[in-house]
Amino acid sequence: MEYAERMKEIKSSSIREILKFTFQPGVISFAAGSPSPLTFPVEEFGEISKEIFASRAQEALQYNITEGYPPLVDKIVQYNKKRFDMGRDFDRTLIVTGAQQGLDFFAKVFINEGDVVICENPSFVGGMNAFKSYGARMIGVDLEEDGIDVNRVEEILRTEKKVKAIYLIPTFQNPSGITMSAKKRKEIYALAKKHQVLIVEDNPYGELRYRGEDILPIKAFDEEGLVVYVGTFSKTLSAGMRLGFVVAQEELFSKMVLAKQVSDVHTPIYFQILVDEYLSRYDYSAHIKNLQGFYAEKCDAMLTSLDTYIGDRMQYTRPEGGLFIWCTLPDAIDLDAFTRRAMQEKIAFVPGYDFMAGSTDTCHELRLNFSIPTEEQIETGIKTLGTILKEMNQ
Amino acid sequence: MEYAERMKEIKSSSIREILKFTFQPGVISFAAGSPSPLTFPVEEFGEISKEIFASRAQEALQYNITEGYPPLVDKIVQYNKKRFDMGRDFDRTLIVTGAQQGLDFFAKVFINEGDVVICENPSFVGGMNAFKSYGARMIGVDLEEDGIDVNRVEEILRTEKKVKAIYLIPTFQNPSGITMSAKKRKEIYALAKKHQVLIVEDNPYGELRYRGEDILPIKAFDEEGLVVYVGTFSKTLSAGMRLGFVVAQEELFSKMVLAKQVSDVHTPIYFQILVDEYLSRYDYSAHIKNLQGFYAEKCDAMLTSLDTYIGDRMQYTRPEGGLFIWCTLPDAIDLDAFTRRAMQEKIAFVPGYDFMAGSTDTCHELRLNFSIPTEEQIETGIKTLGTILKEMNQ
Incomplete structure (x- = not known):
């Protein structure tokens, strides 16, 4: 079948493959791109939804x-x-x-x-x-x-x-x-x-x-x-x-x-x-403030673990917000080998290839997400990554 | 600003303009393309929604x-x-x-x-x-x-x-x-x-x-x-x-x-x-059967009114289902003039231009919807269209 030219440059992102791996039991995932569902105003939405169905369902549907x-x-x-x-x-x-x-x-x-x-x-x-x-x-x-x-x-x-x-x-x-x-x-x-x-x-x-x-x-x-x-x-x-x-x-x-x-x-x-x-x-600004507090703790937990267990074995950004930390491996460490070793130890993250606008031959970067894992998972996961880095650096 | 070539053939449909007119008070509209919201399973959806918010809201959001x-x-x-x-x-x-x-x-x-x-x-x-x-x-x-x-x-x-x-x-x-x-x-x-x-x-x-x-x-x-x-x-x-x-x-x-x-x-x-x-x-097939009954009455009401008040002054299809009847005016009657006269009498429908794949210079067709108006509105509206046709035919 002859498809449209415009779609030829689009390939399924490798992130989706990684995400499948993260569904396996026992995997600590830093691969997510999503916010924590714990922050969604579930009760408030539930209340409003009930009222929509009671009084204006036909309009809403x-x-x-x-x-x-x-x-x-x-x-x-x-x-x-x-x-x-x-x-x-x-x-x-x-x-x-x-x-x-x-x-x-x-x-x-x-x-x-x-x-x-x-x-x-x-x-x-x-x-x-x-x-x-x-x-x-x-x-x-x-x-x-x-x-x-x-x-x-x-x-x-x-x-x-x-x-x-x-x-x-x-x-x-x-x-x-x-x-x-x-x-x-x-x-x-x-x-x-x-x-x-x-x-x-x-x-x-x-x-x-x-x-x-x-x-x-x-x-x-x-x-x-x-x-x-x-x-x-x-x-x-x-x-x-x-x-x-x-x-x-x-x-x-x-x-x-x-x-x-x-x-x-x-x-x-x-x-x-x-x-x-x-x-x-509801007070949207108060909600925002709450979720900032929620994520700040997770972000800090990851930065602290990175400082403690990884230090200068790998470079990483110190974001003031958002959901991600971006890491750069030393030239001597192969990203694919590092990713595979991490997966063996049941740790997932997203290697940087998909995020590169141009050629991806020499990518040494990876993305870590801190919004989904618990603080315990963050510590355990980063510690393990530190151990792998130490081994691979020898 | 220079837009993409691909969008040049797309124009806002005149249906949207007609729909604005239908929001005016007292207008009988045969212009809709929508199902009747009276047929939506509002109560059932409300029940299920309540449960989703109670037990799996984080997944659903x-x-x-x-x-x-x-x-x-x-x-x-x-x-x-x-x-x-x-x-x-x-x-x-x-x-x-x-x-x-x-x-x-x-x-x-x-x-x-x-x-x-x-x-x-x-x-x-x-x-x-x-x-x-x-x-x-x-x-x-x-x-x-x-x-x-x-x-x-x-x-x-x-x-x-x-x-x-x-x-x-x-x-x-x-x-x-x-x-x-x-x-x-x-x-x-x-x-x-x-x-x-x-x-x-x-x-x-x-x-x-x-x-x-x-x-x-x-x-x-x-x-x-x-x-x-x-x-x-x-x-x-x-x-x-x-x-x-x-x-x-x-x-x-x-x-x-x-x-x-x-x-x-x-x-x-x-x-x-x-x-x-x-x-x-729920029994989806039973629901379908109910809505078939609901629409059958409206479809019949419109066909009966067309037969009674319009007869051979205009051609129209006799659909066995769906939401629309398609009408063809006699060559002598100008579609735009007829649409304007109908709008003066507060009746709306969609003139056929937008539905034509090619040139629309000589369109004599119009679309009537029966899913939204009540049976009373259908009779009143079609009767009025009949009167207009009679006047214009003289």
Whole structure:
């Protein structure tokens, strides 16, 4: 069968294979990309759900408009304004079925085959694949401690003809945990303005800061409608309900509405009502504060274990938020061999290959997740990794 | 801003404008495309939902696998086998976020720009737009009383080089209400086999038969994996939960899984558990029978009113199921003038333009829906249309 050209670059990510391994009994998994379900407001949602079924079930189970449930859209607009100083008169907010769908629709309405998208290297597999699945050529730019190498971005913008967008996860980046500084955010926006390319700002982890001061999203100083902001409730309320949103200038918004109409018509209204009611009745900021506390402990537990059992045998980032720590093995240690040895000891993590925008021949990186394992599992798992590293280093 | 080529053919459908009009007080609307929310099993869903929140909320609110909740997938496979004699060893079933998403993903993995898709004329706007949004060229083939003109399909297959698929809604077609005969289903399958093109069989209305005998889907005699079958619970359980499925041969299935991974990751697991539990605990066939009875009365009410108040002033189909009646005005009556006159009298319907695969200069058709208005509204509305027709005919 002859498939479409656009899908040829997309391969099933190796993460899925690793995840199958993590279902085996006794495996300690640092491989997850998900928030802890222990943080979901299960009781509050249960209460609201009961009321929806009692009083407005027919509405919640019927078709609805593509743009999203207006009261929820309004709340998101207000929240983003207050929390992130974000959203101008020319901006509109579209409810999507998870942030991933926001990236998908952006690519669908904006990317022609062969267009270039600049991204961080490493970057989020799902984001890169969304662009690639419409024929984009991804150019990865290495991350520095304070975010993407802006000089390199400028060089690409000067030399490449078909750059359409810059895809960034500025805050607690996946997989690196790195946060782009305020200075670099301004520089990158200035570059986008000068070269008139769009920035796609993916911010799933923005609420999960455990230390340090918030930095405003790039969208906060977008005076020209050049930034398409993608947000989600996946990391704060529920990942499985698939509720995200896109903030984009009006024209791009209306193109994305068309894309959504022919893709899934609308995001289930039941979950939109559920979240709208949740935001009306409960203190979302207090909830966020609770989950920051929950994750801070886990993040600290992993950093402490890394310091104790691994030390300078491996480099690792010290994220101020998010769900991930990014590790770099010494050159002498082969990533595949290390991954296999860890799996023998029933420890799982995600090797870095899938996150690389370009060639992956010499990858020495791996991603550790701390949101799902218990603190005991974190200590046991990291200790074991330390032992393996010691053995392999000899 | 320079958008992607592929979206240029997609325009916001005029149906959406009409729907805005229908929200005005006092308007009788025959414009809907939705099932009646009165038929949704609200109480049963409410009971199950309560239990999900009490005992497995964390699972229901967390990420899940792209392919779909395995127990639900199994139930759909069993049901399709028993009910429609459908599904071979090489087939796999994928859960999608509404049948629309099944069409979208099929087009994404299979259509290159310029490929031809043959469809019925008229056909479902959402289906045609999904194909067009990946650059397909739609060729519409007129419907006869027993379905698509098979000879014309054969002629196109002989003369067009790049035909990739035939898109069909064989049972209670939207918008025409026409059902393809068993004979034509076999003929069209033989043609697909001979020319090795795929058939996309969209069957949202298959359970809504009010009269006559069931006819097996084309997928029932697909021995070669040439038919991609798209089904949904939207017309039987809930449209707003967006729960559909695709049955396709393994290789195409796995490509569509990739497309889904980069689009919305997975369909909300909460609704998949909800429907799985519903199918376990309740008698789905009895539910279907009830809703057939509910719609049969409305369909009959509309046909009776048409016979009484319109008669031979306008042609109309007599569907044996589904949600729509398709009407053809006499050549002398201008569709736009008729639509405007109806709107002045607070009656809404969908003029046929959007359903036409090709040029729409001389459209005289319109679609009437009977699932949403009450029987009183049906009688009042059709009577008014009769009066307008009489006036305009003078």
